[in-house]
Amino acid sequence: MKIKPLVAALLIATPGLVNAAEFVLTDAAANIDVGAWKVTNKDLGIQQPFSVEKRQLYGGKQMGVETLVINNGELEITLVPTRGMGIFNVKKDGKRILGWDSPVKEIVNPAFIDLESRNGLGWLDGFNEMMVRCGYEWTGHPGVDDNGQLLSLHGRLQNTPASTVKVTIDDQPPYTITVEGEVSERTFKKAELVTLTSFSVTPGSNQFAVHDTLTNKADYEDEYQIIYHSNFGRPILEKGAKITAAASEISPFNDYAKKGLKDWQTYLGPTKGYDEMVYNLKPIGDKQGNTLAVLHNQAGNLGVSVGYNIKQLPVLTIWKNTDTLQQGYVTGIEPGTSYAYNTKYQRPLGLVPKIGAGASKHFDVTYTVLRNSGEVKQALAAVADIQGKRPVKQVKKPLVDLSKVH
Amino acid sequence: MKIKPLVAALLIATPGLVNAAEFVLTDAAANIDVGAWKVTNKDLGIQQPFSVEKRQLYGGKQMGVETLVINNGELEITLVPTRGMGIFNVKKDGKRILGWDSPVKEIVNPAFIDLESRNGLGWLDGFNEMMVRCGYEWTGHPGVDDNGQLLSLHGRLQNTPASTVKVTIDDQPPYTITVEGEVSERTFKKAELVTLTSFSVTPGSNQFAVHDTLTNKADYEDEYQIIYHSNFGRPILEKGAKITAAASEISPFNDYAKKGLKDWQTYLGPTKGYDEMVYNLKPIGDKQGNTLAVLHNQAGNLGVSVGYNIKQLPVLTIWKNTDTLQQGYVTGIEPGTSYAYNTKYQRPLGLVPKIGAGASKHFDVTYTVLRNSGEVKQALAAVADIQGKRPVKQVKKPLVDLSKVH
Amino acid sequence: MKIKPLVAALLIATPGLVNAAEFVLTDAAANIDVGAWKVTNKDLGIQQPFSVEKRQLYGGKQMGVETLVINNGELEITLVPTRGMGIFNVKKDGKRILGWDSPVKEIVNPAFIDLESRNGLGWLDGFNEMMVRCGYEWTGHPGVDDNGQLLSLHGRLQNTPASTVKVTIDDQPPYTITVEGEVSERTFKKAELVTLTSFSVTPGSNQFAVHDTLTNKADYEDEYQIIYHSNFGRPILEKGAKITAAASEISPFNDYAKKGLKDWQTYLGPTKGYDEMVYNLKPIGDKQGNTLAVLHNQAGNLGVSVGYNIKQLPVLTIWKNTDTLQQGYVTGIEPGTSYAYNTKYQRPLGLVPKIGAGASKHFDVTYTVLRNSGEVKQALAAVADIQGKRPVKQVKKPLVDLSKVH
Structure with missing residues (x-):
């Protein structure tokens, strides 16, 4: 009974030569919202199984939240349009494979979040996604910027x-499924940063990607920052799990992380009192700048790789939060323009880039679920290939001396 | 026409031996929301009249707010799931008997409230309930805590x-109606305090109760505080109304309240310029710790009693806000773990308890509408019984010298 | 198919002698919301074409926003009940004639706005209307008031x-269409300012008006402030556009505006780096206090006049924000009780009036679309009539020396 409206949408969306089915689910400018919606391969006469479904959430601070669940036959990926097109989690065979168990259980409507609360820590009231875009007007730890404004x-x-x-679903193999979502940071006299996020996956694949385009719609140059805060807990993260990333250098974020520097590649099990250790890496890429970080379990037969390009995202943060399960047992692989320091400490490091009036910046991040030891080995080999014979230099001194800043 | 879905819910909810009808109205984890909903005694084949109805509110800052109206044949009690399962008011014979007339007229969706606004007074934008749970992460007047965080x-x-x-409605007499609502205070790295609130009433009764269980879901010990801010205006509060509470000691909250100490038990009529006088009581209980506070009108033929246990809620605040009707003519009977001072002033008083990892704390508060002089006298006799021959010692010096703190 | 419910509403609303059709669309106290709704002249058996339609917005931060679109046959005016009954824009022949192109594109639900963010500049996240009521508890630039509270x-x-x-639609010519909306600023112990906004227009007219009544529902005197922030961009604003206002004096808001003082009446085209120049005028009125400000395009064949009364709104701010189109090319004609300084700087100027307990203040502002050179000339003549032979004295020194305040 869904087919008729779908065909109508198809015809409207693709006059002339039909080469993709396009479904506008939401459009603020055109005041469109389709409400409950679902499309499957059968609706489009495609044999390879997949579905895309828009869902409404209820209860607690979920009121008004919408999710988009993409099942490509191999993975079930949940996007959250209401929360900046973030990726909530990824399931395989009905079980969560990418993502983590945050103390925050609901998918929180931003209407209930006050970002500046707790001295700029309000973001923590909603943090539970596998992938969060931290940006673009600024990123990093909260603090009062040089101009007196609290950056949350x-x-x-x-x-x-x-x-x-x-x-959008291509009508030719591999029938790529694309979800585009525009997220605007618009404040009169302050920011006109508009990001066209794009998520894509093909039916049957163990890989998906985001391809984002940030555009500065203003007539003035602006600063911007972005961290692709990609978070993984169980089942991949466990005692003896390992992170491998092509990099020239690693240093601890702060004094506390110094003691874990030597063992930065391996993970503890859930550890009471661990809190978090954060490391700043200088990633290296292949000739095109492409690079990879790989997280895998102890046995080396389950993992995830995060691929990105160091020309787009020149730095990498590894966030090791192997505290207890209830506290949030999770690690972040976070390629970005910037580390997690407050913006004012990153300007002197050259890590607060600018975007010209009308200019655009592209960011591509690819996530691959590594389903067996063969896939894990292949990913590790790719990292080794990029790394070559260069060592990852361990630098004990943090990039920013937080003991001296206030 | 409501019966069919109700029966369906019943069958689903109680497979096997049916001994209660259970209706899940909202469940964030299961993504359930029943929408408009009502059940009556007739739907369940019970003779004693009652109804429970879920309502959606509209207009102004009420957008998205849901209430639950329980009519037990004697009282009509309005709970507000959207506002922490608070009790908005209680009516008898169609007229408000418990509750008050706040300047805030709407039942405000928290989405429109910024708790940290006005230096932490944002809570006042929504305050109009008969019973507000003030907690559990902290309670009391706003102020910057020792760690630099504003506690609103x-x-x-x-x-x-x-x-x-x-x-839940029992299928055996007295057909107890129970409303459970879980309210979560969850912030990554900050709090995992989950409260299962429970409201219960029996058909025909003039009494209802809350039985709350606070659980610290974190793996770390945490502080907590709670005040059951129970507020009564007309028709019980009036010139000559009287409060009686079993207590060993009373002291003024601040210098301003000193002048009313002597007459703490009696109330003025609406009094321009009165603002509020607040008193800190040390309640005493019977052997089990149970105690009672009674508020009644001048004639002594209408009142309310608030029953609680001093092992759970060791202190009592009496809030006398007998300002003008427009300003909010109201008194608060507020058993709690804590007084209304900012948290940092209550730690030295030993009034900021801790809750262990995984531990639970229970709180029970019983409200009884006293409908005639017989019921008032009976309640007063119960207080006298607990009080015995011990006097309520009047101490002129406030527990915290607010003139010296900053 | 809309007629039946409309007639029902009509009969309910006007028992006895029918002389107006009254439609209650929203009422928080009565818990009424009609949902999607529309009425046209045909529904009411009136020949002169008009319609009033309630719309629901979708997408982004528009979630939950309602607009009311009034088409009087000549103009299409969009009111925004969710945003304080502001006027979003006015179209003629399908094109925007009053209003402006803000960097903020969506009509933002206040649930997504944190007014105190960015040190009190959160209002800028939603600013895009033709007419915004800036008040009534306070108005002006953000800053910490003498009592320590941030005024956003x-x-x-x-x-x-x-x-x-x-x-309400009169059933007799000229069939005046009236939209009343009550907007409450209610905070326990802080404010009980209730404004009954009223918008009125007659079918076929090029003029519409607001008639607002602010009532202090409290039992205590309170301060209040209001600026009718009326904003116009293209097509009226352009290089060579001109503002004319009956006034005795004009001075720059700050040092930056000094250099534009001489040319205050004329406008530049979109100018990179211009930012904003603001001028404080002391308007003069006719014997009744009525006065007029006129903005017209370079050719003098298109414009808008803003009529108000200096007994109600004694001061006038002219906001010249002729920066680039993307930045927001716009000018504000802003009659008010106050200028745009923070409240604490306006008290010494006598521009923070008080409103007694229970007292009401009325504010009337009339907007006229000037459709040709004849209407522009007529409006300018009206201004000249009020101005008479008195010059507009140019005072170089700002009313407040912002370099000396902190």
Whole structure:
């Protein structure tokens, strides 16, 4: 009974030569919202199984939240348009494979979040996704910037509902499923940063990617920052799990992380009192700048790789939060323009880039679920290939001396 | 026409031996929301009249707010799931008997409240309930805590929508109606305090109760505080109304309240310029710790009693806000773990308890509408029984010297 | 198919002698919300074409926003009940004639706005209307008041959803269409300012008006402030556009505006780096206090006049924000009780009036679209008539020396 409206949408969306089915689910400018919606391969006469479904959430601080669940036959990925097109989690065979168990259980409507609360830590009231975009007006730890303005933790995008959501499905193999969502950071006289997020996956694949385009719609140059805060807990993270990343250098974020520097590649099991150790890496890439970080379990037969390009995202943060399960047992692989320091400490490091009036910046991040030891080995080999014979130099001194800043 | 879905819910909820009808109205984890809903005694084949109805509110800052109206044949009690399962008011014979007339007229969706606004007084934008839970992460007047964080007035729970709402009705006399609602205070790295609130009443009764269980879901010990801010205006509060509470000691909250200490038990009529006088009591209980506070009108033929246990809630605040009707003519009977001072002033008083990892704390508060002089006298006799021959010692010096703190 | 419910509403609303059709669209106290709704002249058996339609917005931060679109046959005016009954824009022949292109594209639900963010500049996250009421608890630039409270930019009313919305249509010529909306600023112990906004227009007219009544529902005198922030961009604003206002004196808001003082009446085209120049005028009125400000395009064949009364609104701010199109090319004609300085700087100027307990203040502002050179000339003649032979004295020194305040 869904077929008729779908065909109608198809015809409207693709006059002339039909080469993709396009479904506009939300469009603030056109005042469109389709409500409950689902499309499957059968609706489009495609044999390879997949579905894309828009869901409404209820209860607690979920009121008004919408999710988009993409099942490509191999993975079930949940996007959250209401929370900046973030990726909530990824399931395989009905079980969560990418993502983590945050103390925050609900998918929180930004209407209930006050980012500046707790001295700029309000973002923590909603943090539970596998992938959060931390940006773009600013990113990093909260603090009062040089101009006297409090910059709240990790910026505003993730707590901004998408203005548009559009699903496109190619009508030719590999029948790529694309979800575009525009998320706007618009404040009169302050920011006109508009990000067209794009998520893509093909039916049957163990890989998906985001391809984002940040555009400065203002007539003035602006600063921007972005961290792709990609978070993984169980089942991949466990005692003896290992992170491998092509890099020239690693240093601890702060004094506390110094003691874990030597063992930065391996993970403890859930450890009471661990809190978090954070490391700043200088990633290296292949000739095109492409690079990879790989996290795998102890046995080396389950993992995830995060691929990105160091020309787009020149730095990498590894966030090791192997505290207890209840506290949030999780590690972050976080390629970005910037580390997690407050913006004012990153300007002197050259890590607060600028974007010209009308200019655009592209960011691509690819996530691959490594399903067996063969896939894990292949990913590790790719990292080794990029790393070559260069060592990852361990530098004991943090990039920013937080004991001297205030 | 409501019967069919109700029966379906019943069958689903109680496979096997049916001994209660259970209705899940909201469940964030299961993504359930029943929408408009009502059950009556007739739906369940019970003769004694009652009804429970879920309502959606509209207009102004009420957008998205849900209430649950329980009519037990004697009282009509309105709970507000969207506002932390608070009790809005209680009517008898169609007229408000418990509750008050706040300047705040709407039942405000927390989405419109910024708790940290006005230096932490944002809670006042929504305060109009008969019973507000002030807690549990902190309670009391706003102020910057020793760690530099602003603690906003009376905590966050009341401005947190319930994650679950479940109505249970026993199928045996006295056909107890129970409403459970889970309200979560969850912030990554900051709090995992989950309160399962429970409201219960029996058909025909003039009494209802809350039985709350606070659980610290974290793996670390945490502080907690709670005040059951129970507020009564007309028709019980009037010139000559009287409060009686079993206590060993009373002292003024601040210098301003000193002048009313002597007459703490009696109330003025609406009095311009009165503002508020607040008193800190040390309640005493019977052998089990149970105690009672009674408020009654001048004639002594209408009142309310608040029963609680001093092992759970060791202190009592009496809030006398007998200012003008427009300003909010109201008194608060507020058993709690703590007084209304900012948290940092209560730690030295030993009034900021801790809750262990995984531990639970229970709180029971019983409200009884006293409908005639017989019931008032009976309640007063119960207080006298607990008080015995011990006097309520009047101490002129406030527990905290607010003139010396900053 | 809309007729039946409309007639029902009509009969209910006007028992006895029918002389107006009254439609209650929203009423928080009565818990009424009609949902999607529309009425046209045909529904009421009136020949002159008009329609009033309630719309629901979707997408991004528009979630939950309602607009009311009034088409009087000549103009299409969009009111926003969810945003304090502001006027979003006015179209003629399908094109925007009054209003402007803000960097903020969506009509933002106040639930997504934190007024105190960015040191009190959160209001800028939603600013895009043709007419914003800046008040009434306070108005002006953000800053910490003498009592230590941050007063956020331009007060709270515009980010407060209307508690009531009522449409009335006279059944006799000229069939005046009236939209009343009550917007409440209610905070326990802080404010009980209730504004009954009223918008009125007649079918076929090029003029519409607001008639607002602010009532202090408290039992105590209170301060209040209001600026009718009326904003116009293209097509009226352009290089060579001109503002004319009956005034005795003009001075720059700050040092930066000094250099534009001489040319205050004329406008530049979109100018990179211009930012904003603001001027404080002392308006003069006719014997009744009525006065007029006129903005017209370079050719003098298109414009708008803003009529008000200096007994109600004694001061006038002219906001020239002729920066680039993307930045927001716009000018504000802003009659008010106050200028745009923070409240604490306006008290010494006598521009923070008080409103007694229970007292009401009325404010009337009339907007006229000037459709040709004849109408522009007529409006300018009206201004000249009021101005008479008195010059507009140019005073170089700002009323407040912002370099000396902190």
